[in-house]
Amino acid sequence: MGWKKREREERGYHHGNLREALIQAARELIAEKGPAGFTFADAARSAGVSAAAPYRHFRDRDALLADVAREGFQRFEAMLATGWANGRPDALTAFQNVGKAYLAFARSEPAYYAAMFEAGLPPDLNAELRAAGDRAFAVLRTAAEAVVAQLPAGQRPPALMMALHAWAMAHGIASLFGRGDAGRRSLPMTAEELLESQMLIYLQGLGFTGNR
Amino acid sequence: MGWKKREREERGYHHGNLREALIQAARELIAEKGPAGFTFADAARSAGVSAAAPYRHFRDRDALLADVAREGFQRFEAMLATGWANGRPDALTAFQNVGKAYLAFARSEPAYYAAMFEAGLPPDLNAELRAAGDRAFAVLRTAAEAVVAQLPAGQRPPALMMALHAWAMAHGIASLFGRGDAGRRSLPMTAEELLESQMLIYLQGLGFTGNR
């Protein structure tokens, strides 16, 4: 209570940045207890604000959660794009870097990842949310297109299919093995090694020779 | 209220099979609203019993959920084993049938699947739960062992790795695309087609030639 009062004195009557503070609070609470493990009132409390205040910024808990997810997709897209690096040094390497970036995101931002994929939000709850998700997937798709273009014309699989395969591999590994602290199975290899080997085998199956 | 009274008259003071009825109620509620979307009291209500009754059978909501998951793993194991069919007609085909069985389970039993993989239960919450999960995975592992044994001695990957890859592929596809009614992305191909093509490419990458 003491710190709360002090904080109030510091910040004055108006918070100034409550919207972002609530998103931040939600992220911390999700990281602690999962996307189902916090309430609207919790978020308000964490932000040091009365229980009625969040209503000035979000219609309800789901709207807050959707904003966390939307923000997550934006950062996710940026991270994947960095991994892709416009196809440098070459499409195949860059594609695998996208996979690594995917896993790195799931690992370093488990709260965002959970809000994006495990909160049970309908993807079209909100147009911006859907758009943000689509933009992130577009990175994967672009990468897949560049990779299949490397194959001889006769044996190119559909790029969309390949992008979906990659998504499924990365998501499968991330959600089964890629959560550091969430008491998961113990294995003789890391999630990163699993994803890398899986992608290598998959690419070999597409016709790429493994000599690199 | 009428039907409740009538049902009471039908069944008398004792329910007779409340434990199973609660698990069944939980499954239905999970199917409707997700693993986080029901309460202990809900389950009691669905089973037509007072809110205090479940305490005679389960310590709390998590214990009930864990039992749903345990039962789910048992059926899952049976379904995977049926797909495997002791490696008939041949290891490769049987392996792919395990993949199909995995997806079929996720699709036909979304409530079990959610309790098993998305309820956020720690896998070692309970020894029986963990054991049931391990037994299901053992089917995958057995299948992977038979498959790698087909390869020439020099190029066999570790069977455990292959089993984990298969698990990740199936889980990735199932959780991203394999939920019928849960308003997911619309795609030009089915989850089944995606998983089958992915597994074929993967197997090809391991060195199996695609002529079958």
Next chain:
DNA sequence: TGTACATCAGTGAACGCGCGTTCACTGATGTAC
């Protein structure tokens, strides 16, 4: 630069609700003799 005023972003009290949990109880069932 000052002043009046509109608007914004908070407060805190209040409410109804359903949940989890406990408790003494009671009806039904099983068993010993």
Next chain:
DNA sequence: TGTACATCAGTGAACGCGCGTTCACTGATGTAC
């Protein structure tokens, strides 16, 4: 076969609690002139 009794599996009333939500309010900020 009957009877007494222990045990089991339910009831329903009660409780404290925290949540979601509304409301009139108020302090702070921005803007017109």
